[in-house]
Amino acid sequence: MNKLVLTEEESMLADMARGFLDGAAPVSAFRKLRDEGQTHDAKLWKEMADMGWAGVLVPEAAGGSDMGFAAANVIAREMGKTLAVSPFLSSAVIAATALRQVSDDRAMAALAKIASGDVTYALAVDEGIKHDPDASAMEAKADGNGFRLTGKKTFVVDGAMADRLLVLAKTADGLTLFDIPADRAGITRAQSNMIDARDAAKINFDDVEATGDDVLGQVDSAMDILKPALQAGQAALAAEMTGLTVGALDMTVSYLKERKQFGVEIGRFQALQHRAAHLWCETEVTASAILNAGRLLDSDPDNAEMAVSLAKAKATSTAILAVQEGVQMHGGVGMTDAFDMGFYMKRARVSAEWLGDYSYHAEKVAAARGF
Structure with a gap:
């Protein structure tokens, strides 16, 4: 099987995550949190923990499922589609990866609390x-x-x-x-x-x-612990960015099919079709880079740095393209706060900077290739 295709188990995980998030954490829920001045939904995180998401990288001995980094990226991608707010990346991915580098009772106890959703990092x-x-x-x-x-x-x-x-x-x-x-x-x-x-x-x-x-x-010797945790976080963040890219693309395509100009749906205009098709292609290439990073983190973590940096850099450029195209093809409404596209643009901008921007990761890829 091509390693850059989701396994049956990963496809089932994605479907399950999508079904849950569409009901429990749609973009409208994020808007409500924003309007109320809230930055965290404790109830949603507890539900995610009860579903096992908080323990996706936690060993079974500590109450987790230990499904691996590719699986964590699958969850992160689905969360990105609806801009779900949770400490998944900070706690379930970064902190859990750091703690599992230390094989002692204290670390195992901390991992168990992460898996249960009782402690966030x-x-x-x-x-x-x-x-x-x-x-x-x-x-x-x-x-x-x-x-x-x-x-x-x-x-x-x-x-x-x-x-x-x-x-x-x-x-x-x-x-x-x-x-x-x-x-x-x-x-x-x-x-x-x-x-x-x-x-x-x-x-x-x-x-x-x-x-x-x-x-x-x-x-x-912090980097012995921190480097694997950062790479796991960067890969999962790239996956989340790919999710928000898909969310922005889907919203844009739907608008192209509905909005009429001169009595014709604007999606029939060839120039807009080409732009949408180009964005779809970039999204698919980025998804492959994300999956490759997850596979290497699971199978050969000592040699995953270039794949992770490539994924984060590519996810950043594609997400920025998606939100820019989304705003432009929606016209004036794309710039209004009443429309959700602005949320995707803002999330893309922040995610582009967190854990290393495009230049940071492009330099790592160049260095790894001897440039």
């Missing part, structure tokens, strides 16, 4: 305007058997509502990853709703105590 890595974990300057000074964390983190997606934080900090001889409760003394979170109406916090750490037990993995 956020990744506190970036400090500047662009994604660059290696440039983290937040300091973790040795203090007895522990550390004291001082500094700031920005663009912490789901950071205002998360129960725990994965925090990257600079230690004596490298970078160290900490797993700490978000309400620990010295932590101040400032919620900053992004343009897509989702939660991204700015977090200040003022002499925050971290014990040796709070270190995830080994001191000065």
